Amino acid sequence: MQLFTPPPSQASSQPLVTDTERSTSGCGRWVDTWATSLRPDRSREYLQSHCTDDATFVGTTLRQTLRVSLGASCIRLRVSNEYGKSVLSLTSITVALPLPEPFDNDVTTAGSSSIKPDTICGVAFGGRASVEIPSGAAILSDLIQLSVPAGSDISISIFLDDGQPGDTVTSHLIAKSMTWLTRGGGDCTRVPSLRTCPKAIIYPRWFFISSGEAWILDRHAHAVACFGDSITDRGDSELSMNDSSGWTDVLQARLRERSLDNVSILNFGISGNRLWEGGLPRYDREVIARVPRCVRVVFVLMGINDLGLTAAVPEAQDALYDRLVLAYEQIITKCHSATPRIAVVASTLMPFLPPSDDYPTPWPHSHPLREETRRRVNRWIRSRDGGGKAVPDGFDHLIDWARVVCERDNEHVMQRRYQLSDYLHPSVEGCRAMAEAVDLRCVGDVSSGV
DSSP: OOOOOOOGGOOOOSOOOOSSSSSOOSOEEEEEEEEEEEEEEEETTTOOGBOOOESSSSEEEEEEEEOOSSOOOOOOEEEEEEOOOOOOOOOOEEEEOOOEETTTTTESSSSOOOOOOGGOOEEOBBBSEEEEOTTTTTEEEEOBHHHHHHHEEEEEEEEESSOOSSSSSSEESSSSEEEEEEESSSSOTTTTTTTTTTTOOEESOSSSSEEOOOEEETTTTTEEEEEEEEEHHHOOTTTTTTTTSHHHHHHHHHHHTTOTTTEEEEEEEEETTTTTIIIIHHHHTHHHHHTTTEEEEEEEOOOHHHHHHSOSSHHHHHHHHHHHHHHHHHHHHHHHSSSSSSEEEEEEOOBBOOSTTTTOOOSSSSSHHHHHHHHHHHHHHHHTOOOSSTTTSSSSSEEEEEHHHTTEEEEEEGGGGGOSSSSSSHHHHHHHHHHSSSOGGGOOOOOOOO
């Protein structure tokens, strides 16, 4: 695959470099190399030292790390004020490669406070270093020429001189890496380490960045959208921070091991999200809106929170079953009607019952009626398996994760080694088992296109 180089109109005078001997013809295009789902965030009660009574992040520099899927020599950022209730004024932004730092008996670039000074790139918007983003809008940066290896972290530093008025900002609420914040030292976006800056703290959020896009010359390069809840998001808050061990991370690593380095895995998981009330409203903007640019496959693993948060009475569970079936049918129709067509990879809903009635699970899901609805939904999902064929009213592929993780002699309970602590969320070993159960042909034939 040819290394991703700037669009011809804005390319530098330096010669092009390739990362493999394989080359492809055709024009370059933008493919998301990292993306996340965003929500409104009212973190002021936890971040009072970086806020005032009237604004959030006043005089604050934020530094956050994102792990990219695809390597690139040219990227751009999509910065969002989707949920802010006021204009978002960003004084300056820089992008750099992070330096490794110790964290929880490991050394990692994820969540690092430090950056390599010789890699710092200023981010501009229409040639200007600062930008104002209206409430509800997102804006693309200018091109950023920075060599970013596949599977590596990038560090994004943002300075807000006046902060954002009000108490609501746009963020991803459970990030995989820690974000550093500092206030009182002015613009610290080019400071090598934020550890030495005033009021330096860490917080498990990603703020304002909805995606990073890479300029790709390989015409078969594409993205896979992983649409889900906490099992897709981070797994659970008990998993280690600054660690990429979720099933989407392991799946990306498997692709890279097989030299399928033109497929980007995008994580659109939101913890606690329901398919009917939360998933469908965001599906179009997060998945369908990316089809013209890069998304060719979507994985869908949602519905468990719908079960757990719906009353455990027959009438409510019957109505929920109908809603979930309709939601899946909507996803199928929208994907198959898209141009180009999106392949839908569905998963059965994984078990959530504890091993015994007295097991102290913190979640309300455990109930025989909810379990029966899960089994009914799974029977419907299995009945719509297209087996890799482009059937109009079914899923293109099925991954039966419920059978992968359950006890061999008890389909109602997750194997102990595969559960984290609550028999609902998978452990690191469980996430690996999920990723290894994926037939890599599901992500698309990278030799001939999707």
